[in-house]
Amino acid sequence: MEALSGRVGVKCGRWNPTAEQVKVLTELFRAGLRTPNTEQIQRISTYLGAFGKVESKNIFYWFQNHKARERHHHKKRRRGASSPDSGSNDEDGRAASQEAEADLVLKPPESKREARSYSHHHRLMTCYVRDVVEQQEGMWERPMREVETLELFPLKSYDLEAEKVRYARGGAGEQCREISFFDVAAGRDPPLELRLCSFGL
Amino acid sequence: MEALSGRVGVKCGRWNPTAEQVKVLTELFRAGLRTPNTEQIQRISTYLGAFGKVESKNIFYWFQNHKARERHHHKKRRRGASSPDSGSNDEDGRAASQEAEADLVLKPPESKREARSYSHHHRLMTCYVRDVVEQQEGMWERPMREVETLELFPLKSYDLEAEKVRYARGGAGEQCREISFFDVAAGRDPPLELRLCSFGL
DNA sequence: AGTCTATGAATGAACG
DNA sequence: CGTTCATTCATAGACT
Numbered sequence: 377m378e379a380l381s382g383r384v385g386v387k388c389g390r391w392n393p394t395a396e397q398v399k400v401l402t403e404l405f406r407a408g409l410r411t412p413n414t415e416q417i418q419r420i421s422t423y424l425g426a427f428g429k430v431e432s433k434n435i436f437y438w439f440q441n442h443k444a445r446e447r448h449h450h451k452k453r454r455r456g457a458s459s460p461d462s463g464s465n466d467e468d469g470r471a472a473s474q475e476a477e478a479d480l481v482l483k484p485p486e487s488k489r490e491a492r493s494y495s496h497h498h499r500l501m502t503c504y505v506r507d508v509v510e511q512q513e514g515m516w517e518r519p520m521r522e523v524e525t526l527e528l529f530p531l532k533s534y535d536l537e538a539e540k541v542r543y544a545r546g547g548a549g550e551q552c553r554e555i556s557f558f559d560v561a562a563g564r565d566p567p568l569e570l571r572l573c574s575f576g577l
Numbered sequence: 578m579e580a581l582s583g584r585v586g587v588k589c590g591r592w593n594p595t596a597e598q599v600k601v602l603t604e605l606f607r608a609g610l611r612t613p614n615t616e617q618i619q620r621i622s623t624y625l626g627a628f629g630k631v632e633s634k635n636i637f638y639w640f641q642n643h644k645a646r647e648r649h650h651h652k653k654r655r656r657g658a659s660s661p662d663s664g665s666n667d668e669d670g671r672a673a674s675q676e677a678e679a680d681l682v683l684k685p686p687e688s689k690r691e692a693r694s695y696s697h698h699h700r701l702m703t704c705y706v707r708d709v710v711e712q713q714e715g716m717w718e719r720p721m722r723e724v725e726t727l728e729l730f731p732l733k734s735y736d737l738e739a740e741k742v743r744y745a746r747g748g749a750g751e752q753c754r755e756i757s758f759f760d761v762a763a764g765r766d767p768p769l770e771l772r773l774c775s776f777g778l
Numbered sequence: 779a780g781t782c783t784a785t786g787a788a789t790g791a792a793c794g
Numbered sequence: 795c796g797t798t799c800a801t802t803c804a805t806a807g808a809c810t
Contacts, residue, residue, distance in 0.1 A: 390790055390801075411795095437791060444796065445789080448637075591786055591805070612798070638787060645800070646785080 391434040396427040401438055410443050412436075592635040597628040602639055611644050613637075 393401070404412075404420065412420060412435070421432040594602070605613075605621070613621060613636070622633040 392790085392802095434790080438789095440795075441789065441791085448634075448796090593786085593806075614797095635786080639785090641798085642785065642787085644798095649800090 391430060393424075393430070393434070393438070394428045397424045397430060400424060400427075401435070401442070405439065405442055410439065412439055592631060594625075594631070594635070594639070595629040598625045598631060601625060601628075602636070602643075606640065606643055611640065613640055 400423070401420070409416070417432050417435045421430055421435045424430045424435070601624070602621070610617070618633050618636045618640075622631055622636045625631045625636070
């Protein structure tokens, strides 16, 4: 059976969360996290990175989608019986990854003002390293890594048009690599205590 | 086959629309409905519920898939100029019910849950007219021909917003069709919740 | 048997 | 943030 929970295809065109990643995200969501702020996203992203490749934007989208969908049709929870997959596809065919089974312990938001933390996700910026590996004739032996920051999400012309949205999509001859996620480096605990504690190892 | 479509196997794992349900959905689609909003979905779902078990999300997915696939199938468009007005350029691959569209007046579902008295009625389905758009080689991607809404029934002064049907392309050769839902409670006429009238051709 | 295909379901990504 | 698009996974039914 294609019960290969470990996702098949491995189409590197789109993030395919692993079972562990989904589990963690789901837990966080269940715990109440709805709109993680940049810092939280970073943390989660970093944490989940241990289970597989993941970018911060994936985390961002995941929560956005999960939240939006929970209310669209998942609200009509009635079936239960079958519940094809979705929520609990786990079954963990086999914890593909090592037993780095991590559980998370997070404290519920202390106060209501928690959601206020997030404001602009436009703030998110990523640094890409563009390796100009043009192996063409007359290539400028200039392997300089041009680092440019670009917005993670294509913003609309509404605001911050001050910046130029450079689309650094994977182009021929040059590959982009993400080296860092956000413009901020969290060093302390976020206001909203969200801790990821892994135990078992 | 499941001519009776009375849900034979009862594969509770996946919705299996009955012939009647598919017919209605197909008609609605061919009539121009592409992305029903929540309310419309609810209506359709309720209506189709008389023919068999169905959830709102099924309706949602149905339209989503139908639209996506139709479009996906429309990629090879490479027709050589055909007679102007050559309305019938099927393209539909599987031309479902290309003809039987005429006067499809759905019989009122007789289920215990009848029409609840809606204090006010409003047009739930927009009616749009789309005339034949012959696709020529270079201009087939005509934006949206501003569809216009027309009413058959004496609608009150409802806002004629017409939900800016941004995507009206697709089914080339679309004739004039009209759909409309209206609440039964509004009148003491026989409980007809959904009426689908097609004309043209 | 097995394979195709149509299509229901899901979800990542993105738009407005 | 609600909505929509694009891909993909999964499976019932049809065909050989």
